[in-house]
Amino acid sequence: MIKRVEINYRGIFQKTLAKRIGGDIVMIAARMGQVGFSNGRYSDAPERNGIPCKYFAFVSPDLSEEELEAECGAKLDIDEANISVVLDDTMVKGVEPWAWHGVRPINEKVVPYGYLLIVSRRRPEELVRFMARKPYPYYLAILEGEASFAGLWVYRDDLTHERVLGALAALDPQLLSIEAVKGYLWDKTHEEHRVQAAQKAYESVRHNVHEVTPLQGIDWPYEIPKLPKWHEFPEGVVVKAVPREFHLGPKGQSRNQLFKRGTTKSQRPVVRFDLCTKCTLCWLECPDQCFDPTPDGTYDVDYEYCVGCGKCAEVCPVQECIVMVDELAFEDNRSPWEHWKRDPEGYVRWAEEKKGTHRVLPNVVTGTGQRVVEVEPVPAGGKPKPAARAGA
Amino acid sequence: MAVAQPVGVYEREDLLTGCQAVAEGIRLANVDVIAAYPIRPYTEVMDAISKIIADGKLVAEYIVADSEHSQFEIVKHAASVGARAFAGSSGTGWMYGFEALVVTATDRLPVLFLVGNRALDDPGAFGVEHNDALAIRDMGWLLCWVATAQEALEHVLLGYRIAEDREVRMPMALAMDGAFLTHSQHIVRIPSQEAVNRFLPPFDLGERRLHPDNPVSIAPQVNEDWVMEIRRQNWEAARRARGVIATAYEEFNQVFGQRYRPPYSFEEFLTDDAEVVLIGMGTVAMPARTAVRRLREQGHRVGYVNLRWFRPFPTEELRESLRRFRAVGVIDRDFAHGAPDDGGVLLHEVRSCLYPVRERPAVVNFITGLGGRDVSIQDAIRMYEITQEAARKDRLDGFVTWVGVRE
Numbered sequence: 184m185i186k187r188v189e190i191n192y193r194g195i196f197q198k199t200l201a202k203r204i205g206g207d208i209v210m211i212a213a214r215m216g217q218v219g220f221s222n223g224r225y226s227d228a229p230e231r232n233g234i235p236c237k238y239f240a241f242v243s244p245d246l247s248e249e250e251l252e253a254e255c256g257a258k259l260d261i262d263e264a265n266i267s268v269v270l271d272d273t274m275v276k277g278v279e280p281w282a283w284h285g286v287r288p289i290n291e292k293v294v295p296y297g298y299l300l301i302v303s304r305r306r307p308e309e310l311v312r313f314m315a316r317k318p319y320p321y322y323l324a325i326l327e328g329e330a331s332f333a334g335l336w337v338y339r340d341d342l343t344h345e346r347v348l349g350a351l352a353a354l355d356p357q358l359l360s361i362e363a364v365k366g367y368l369w370d371k372t373h374e375e376h377r378v379q380a381a382q383k384a385y386e387s388v389r390h391n392v393h394e395v396t397p398l399q400g401i402d403w404p405y406e407i408p409k410l411p412k413w414h415e416f417p418e419g420v421v422v423k424a425v426p427r428e429f430h431l432g433p434k435g436q437s438r439n440q441l442f443k444r445g446t447t448k449s450q451r452p453v454v455r456f457d458l459c460t461k462c463t464l465c466w467l468e469c470p471d472q473c474f475d476p477t478p479d480g481t482y483d484v485d486y487e488y489c490v491g492c493g494k495c496a497e498v499c500p501v502q503e504c505i506v507m508v509d510e511l512a513f514e515d516n517r518s519p520w521e522h523w524k525r526d527p528e529g530y531v532r533w534a535e536e537k538k539g540t541h542r543v544l545p546n547v548v549t550g551t552g553q554r555v556v557e558v559e560p561v562p563a564g565g566k567p568k569p570a571a572r573a574g575a
Numbered sequence: 576m577a578v579a580q581p582v583g584v585y586e587r588e589d590l591l592t593g594c595q596a597v598a599e600g601i602r603l604a605n606v607d608v609i610a611a612y613p614i615r616p617y618t619e620v621m622d623a624i625s626k627i628i629a630d631g632k633l634v635a636e637y638i639v640a641d642s643e644h645s646q647f648e649i650v651k652h653a654a655s656v657g658a659r660a661f662a663g664s665s666g667t668g669w670m671y672g673f674e675a676l677v678v679t680a681t682d683r684l685p686v687l688f689l690v691g692n693r694a695l696d697d698p699g700a701f702g703v704e705h706n707d708a709l710a711i712r713d714m715g716w717l718l719c720w721v722a723t724a725q726e727a728l729e730h731v732l733l734g735y736r737i738a739e740d741r742e743v744r745m746p747m748a749l750a751m752d753g754a755f756l757t758h759s760q761h762i763v764r765i766p767s768q769e770a771v772n773r774f775l776p777p778f779d780l781g782e783r784r785l786h787p788d789n790p791v792s793i794a795p796q797v798n799e800d801w802v803m804e805i806r807r808q809n810w811e812a813a814r815r816a817r818g819v820i821a822t823a824y825e826e827f828n829q830v831f832g833q834r835y836r837p838p839y840s841f842e843e844f845l846t847d848d849a850e851v852v853l854i855g856m857g858t859v860a861m862p863a864r865t866a867v868r869r870l871r872e873q874g875h876r877v878g879y880v881n882l883r884w885f886r887p888f889p890t891e892e893l894r895e896s897l898r899r900f901r902a903v904g905v906i907d908r909d910f911a912h913g914a915p916d917d918g919g920v921l922l923h924e925v926r927s928c929l930y931p932v933r934e935r936p937a938v939v940n941f942i943t944g945l946g947g948r949d950v951s952i953q954d955a956i957r958m959y960e961i962t963q964e965a966a967r968k969d970r971l972d973g974f975v976t977w978v979g980v981r982e
């Protein structure tokens with residue numbers, strides 16, 4: 184028997200976290216007399232900030248390591264997962280990696296009555312409504328918590344790692360027993376709070392498992408790309424350029440239709456067009472050229488292409504004009520500028536509701552944690568004010 | 576493969592990628608000089624070594640070069656003064672340093688290089704393909720493939736033992752499949768320093784060592800007068816290497832238990848009563864072995880041969896082994912466009928090795944897994960079926976099949 188665990192993570196930000204979880208699954212399973220190994224989906228590298236990536240762990244109670252490896256070792260991706268872990272809940276909207284996979288459902292690999300374990304503060308129905316319908320039932324398990332983001336060179340030691348191990352023990356005690364998880368963490372660190380974090384997650388996840396029926400979820404809107412045969416594309420690795428075109432207004436610039444990369448974002452910029460001073464900075468600075476110039480001099484956002492980097496919000500000189508908001512607050516990728524044109528007051532109300540009243544300021548010094556401040560919404564017809572800068 | 580292990584020869588078990596396993600081997604071999612320049616998938620080796628040095632577990636010169644060419648020149652020179660040296664690369668980076676690589680062999684300097692096999696891009700491609708390491712095959716090098724992280728660590732030790740032997744003194748390329756081995760985490764048994772010291776003697780370049788107390792000049796101008804004799808010497812060393820390889824594995828087994836079985840240069844899997852075998856190098860062994868198990872359940876007499884040492888090629892042993900079968904399917908994770916019959920590199924080696932045998936098995940060829948494309952169990956079963964068909968029909972026409980290409 185082979186147990187396959189898939190760990191979906193956001194490229195760079197959660198790379199070390201996913202690798203440690205995968206590796207520790209193998210080490211803990213070994214304490215229980217099982218064999219295992221772990222690897223990442225190689226085609227995900229070189230990772231780009233936030234892009235959906237995968238790590239895997241393979242465990243077997245009865246096969247030899249050689250047999251386990253022979254079955255699972257020389258493959259780029261898996262066909263099925265007994266448990267799919269999701270380290271950032273915004274990935275329920277779909278995962279589109281670098282390589283030519285298209286936008287895939289987050290639950291794609293989960294087997295009948297397998298588990299999708301998501302780190303989230305949301306209720307199950309708030310997550311299932313974005314996910315693909317599956318032809319068979321499976322379980323959604325929720326590990327209460329925020330997505331743990333760090334970066335390539337820093338590791339955020341916020342116990343997500345230990346908590347995921349505890350949660351896995353709750354879902355499949357044959358894969359990892361909670362005793363083995365705790366014993367391993369203690370032997371490795373001699374730190375009681377790590378053991379406790381795993382134990383608490385183990386207890387809480389057991390009460391947060393929900394069956395998802397074949398009736399729940401959506402019809403998946405994305406197609407899986409079909410790759411050409413060897414004789415169907417030009418010789419010499421020549422790729423036709425995207426035809427150049429430009430007009431003012433939404434989607435007025437030509438963009439690559441084959442790789443939209445929008446599932447890279449965990450946040451998106453909400454723009455208050457009424458506060459915009461038309462300074463052009465967002466349009467100039469967006470690394471992915473997501474801003475479309477419009478006839479009135481403001482800039483529309485093409486959310487299908489936005490990767491959520493936050494650069495636009497950082498450079499916008501106007502207070503409250505561009506604010507990054509959790510991606511799961513949005514149902515679609517429609518043009519915000521068209522919405523504003525159609526119904527200026529309704530749009531402002533909508534935008535303020537999405538933005539809420541709390542803003543997370545970026546870290547001033549790494550390791551000092553986030554600063555959250557409360558803000559007053561700027562009413563429709565309010566005047567643009569210079570943006571307050573982080574650290575000020 | 577692994578059988579008995581005497582107590583005390585292993586220090587601990589740890590979870591390591593293939594790259595990290597190589598780095599542990601470098602630590603245990605107490606390497607003196609490491610030259611580094613990044614290219615995936617080799618990069619993780621240099622990362623892991625730098626961490627080992629930073630953690631105070633190895634004292635070594637760690638030099639970050641400005642290119643692969645400089646990187647390889649640095650270790651070549653380091654070896655000439657008697658330092659145990661290490662470098663590595665992948666794909667086009669390896670090719671960029673080629674001028675330095677070929678002269679390292681002529682100068683007979685036993686440096687160990689790790690080649691994390693990677694496609695030769697353009698286009699941007701990172702997956703495994705064997706053409707990078709194979710390019711060194713005619714240059715007087717030792718060239719060996721490993722298929723697991725444990726073997727990777729052990730072959731760093733074996734590699735230095737063989738390359739530095741007085742009878743050999745040749746540079747050694749240790750090749751491992753990008754991604755499937757370099758980046759896969761496995762539990763690896765890490766030998767104790769004491770056990771390694773029993774197996775691996777210190778590097779001694781003897782009378783050839785460049786040192787103020789031993790004034791010598793290496794590689795002066797020779798024009799047309801000496802080259803032929805130099806090549807003849809190199810050939811002799813490559814021939815002697817075959818014997819040294821066997822001795823080294825025997826010594827290794829004495830210290831670490833029966834880790835490896837003769838003939839060492841390759842490894843057979845369920846071949847005893849086999850009629851048909853596939854032969855390949857590296858991690859393609861994984862799907863091939865699973866295919867063997869499944870086909871045997873259905874009564875097919877098939878086996879697998881994992882070729883480890885490509886240079887020197889184990890001519891005699893492999894000839895004696897393969898002649899027992901009715902058909903041999905050669906798996907090439909490489910290409911040799913325009914070569915005889917348009918087969919891959921390994922095909923020509925195996926076929927030429929079998930040529931002196933009067934009753935030869937039928938030999939067919941598979942080009943597969945290029946650029947990191949995975950070779951599935953189903954692909955391997957198909958290769959067995961084609962090879963079985965060749966055995967029945969003794970058919971040699973159209974014998975190269977591309978497996979896994981979209982067509």
Ligand code: SF4
Nearest residue numbers: 469489490492493495
């Ligand atoms: S967050 Fe802003 S700058 Fe970044 S990709 Fe999206 S629109 Fe562009």
Ligand code: SF4
Nearest residue numbers: 459460462463465499
């Ligand atoms: S940066 Fe802000 S103010 Fe400047 S054009 Fe963009 S939205 Fe308007």
